Amino acid sequence: MGRKHSNGNPFRVNAPDVGMTFVSSPKHIKEADHAADDVLSLNGAAKHMLQPVYTMNGFNWLDRRGVEGVGFVRTLRTLLTNPLPDPLPDLGLLARMKWTEMLVMQPNMEGAVHAPIYPMVVKLVVLLNARSLFGEDLIKDPKFMTSALGFVEETLVNAEIVKLLPSPLARLVGSLLSRCLSSHKTFFARLLPAAEQRLLENDMKQIIARLLTNVYWSKTNCIQWIIDTAPKGSNQWSAERVIYELMAIWFGSVHILSTTIVYVLQDLCLHPEYMEPIRNELETSYTEFERTGKGLPLLDSFIKESSRITPVESMSVRRQALQPFELSTGARVDTGQWICAPSGAINTSPDYYTSPTEFSGFRFVEPSPLDHDSVTKVASTIKQPKPSKLTDVDHSFLMWGIGRMACPGRFYAAAFMKVVISQLILKYDFDLVQPGAPRWISWRVARIPRPWTKMAFRPRE
Numbered sequence: 001m002g003r004k005h006s007n008g009n010p011f012r013v014n015a016p017d018v019g020m021t022f023v024s025s026p027k028h029i030k031e032a033d034h035a036a037d038d039v040l041s042l043n044g045a046a047k048h049m050l051q052p053v054y055t056m057n058g059f060n061w062l063d064r065r066g067v068e069g070v071g072f073v074r075t076l077r078t079l080l081t082n083p084l085p086d087p088l089p090d091l092g093l094l095a096r097m098k099w100t101e102m103l104v105m106q107p108n109m110e111g112a113v114h115a116p117i118y119p120m121v122v123k124l125v126v127l128l129n130a131r132s133l134f135g136e137d138l139i140k141d142p143k144f145m146t147s148a149l150g151f152v153e154e155t156l157v158n159a160e161i162v163k164l165l166p167s168p169l170a171r172l173v174g175s176l177l178s179r180c181l182s183s184h185k186t187f188f189a190r191l192l193p194a195a196e197q198r199l200l201e202n203d204m205k206q207i208i209a210r211l212l213t214n215v216y217w218s219k220t221n222c223i224q225w226i227i228d229t230a231p232k233g234s235n236q237w238s239a240e241r242v243i244y245e246l247m248a249i250w251f252g253s254v255h256i257l258s259t260t261i262v263y264v265l266q267d268l269c270l271h272p273e274y275m276e277p278i279r280n281e282l283e284t285s286y287t288e289f290e291r292t293g294k295g296l297p298l299l300d301s302f303i304k305e306s307s308r309i310t311p312v313e314s315m316s317v318r319r320q321a322l323q324p325f326e327l328s329t330g331a332r333v334d335t336g337q338w339i340c341a342p343s344g345a346i347n348t349s350p351d352y353y354t355s356p357t358e359f360s361g362f363r364f365v366e367p368s369p370l371d372h373d374s375v376t377k378v379a380s381t382i383k384q385p386k387p388s389k390l391t392d393v394d395h396s397f398l399m400w401g402i403g404r405m406a407c408p409g410r411f412y413a414a415a416f417m418k419v420v421i422s423q424l425i426l427k428y429d430f431d432l433v434q435p436g437a438p439r440w441i442s443w444r445v446a447r448i449p450r451p452w453t454k455m456a457f458r459p460r461e
């Protein structure tokens with residue numbers, strides 16, 4: 001609404017906790033992205049959103065980016081992304097097993113299992129993401145896994161309450177909630193010994209010690225990557241600091257992956273004509289996708305369209321002003337205030353999208369995969385002039401942010417979501433039990449899936 005009325009110029013919104021200047025033109029978004037790290041800060045905005053002092057065992061990260069390096073970018077963009085096809089078969093197997101295990105436990109109504117989709121997806125994402133980031137050993141520890149799930153849920157609640165309170169009250173309530181909602185402490189305590197062991201090995205240069213431990217663990221463990229990319233010498237991180245970094249990555253990845261997957265599955269129920277072509281694509285090309293990490297253009301486009309129409313958040317590119325900042329229009333963002341982009345409004349802008357409010361699952365696909373028979377039946381005329389991929393970063397699609405700080409986990413996230421969604425499509429037919437019912441709770445700029453929305457699942461022959 002604000003974007004429409006402002007004609008693409010910056011506009012101000014005073015939220016209960018912070019004043020925000022929204023920018024939507026490519027030029028102004030670029031100005032925000034190019035601001036110096038001591039002027040506009042994603043760290044600062046994220047700290048306000050997540051309140052890590054109360055939700056992440058006292059982690060008080062620095063507002064200014066880069067003071068302690070940006071090792072996490074290499075950890076996620078390179079060390080997690082480059083080996084990508086390798087973990088996909090394991091993740092696929094784990095997803096298959098977990099879907100079956102969860103659905104077997106649900107009530108069966110006339111041949112269909114009725115089950116709430118959001119809590120199931122969160123459990124599945126927690127398991128698979130823990131497997132990717134922490135390796136095989138920790139996912140066998142039930143206390144760790146319970147805390148890994150609880151930490152995400154409790155952070156959402158705790159941070160949301162604390163950030164809306166005035167500071168003296170926020171400190172009091174935050175400390176109280178931090179003691180009551182204590183999964184973050186268990187999660188921290190369970191991860192700490194692994195980081196201590198890794199640091200000890202590094203200190204002692206005991207390469208042999210590492211070789212003697214599980215090779216897969218040492219190859220794919222995010223704890224190791226964070227240590228490897230952290231500051232060295234006198235600024236070397238403690239085991240605690242390493243785990244803090246992991247906690248932030250863990251929270252950031254689990255919540256958004258789960259919610260995005262839920263809306264994609266629900267959209268498949270609401271637009272069932274897409275099921276056949278996507279299933280055909282999976283039956284012919286899923287094995288190749290597992291081998292290469294590439295392909296599945298129809299599913300890729302469907303996920304992108306679902307995320308465009310139902311974004312988890314309608315705001316992106318959040319930056320907090322650490323010093324006053326001025327846009328070329330003269331609009332001023334005072335210290336403590338935010339600059340951000342109205343990504344939800346941009347997603348349905350006629351400036352960027354043909355028939356912007358209509359769902360067209362294959363609008364981003366290149367022409368060639370659309371030639372297939374089952375596809376031509378549903379491939380509507382609504383197409384973007386230029387094909388694009390889910391992981392592409394562009395000012396018309398801010399799902400991953402933009403510029404220097406665009407999500408470094410996006411290639412992993414896209415492959416991960418394809419695995420989880422494909423394993424369900426290949427094994428089950430599914431529908432929404434009440435297709436017309438509201439599917440999410442709107443809370444400020446977020447859409448949180450209703451935890452009680454049920455889907456009916458039937459195993460395929």
Ligand code: HEM
Pocket residue numbers: 042072073076249252253254256257260316317318398399400401402403404405406407408409410412413
């Ligand atoms: C559907 C899944 C995901 C979505 C929609 C998403 C979205 C985003 C967005 C919007 C940003 C902010 C970029 C900006 O402000 O310019 C971001 C940053 C980030 N994301 Fe993601 N993300 C996803 C998954 C993940 C995963 C799986 C990981 C890690 C494994 C991850 C790690 C990060 C990190 C560390 C940053 C901060 C980047 C920086 O400060 O340079 N994200 N993500």
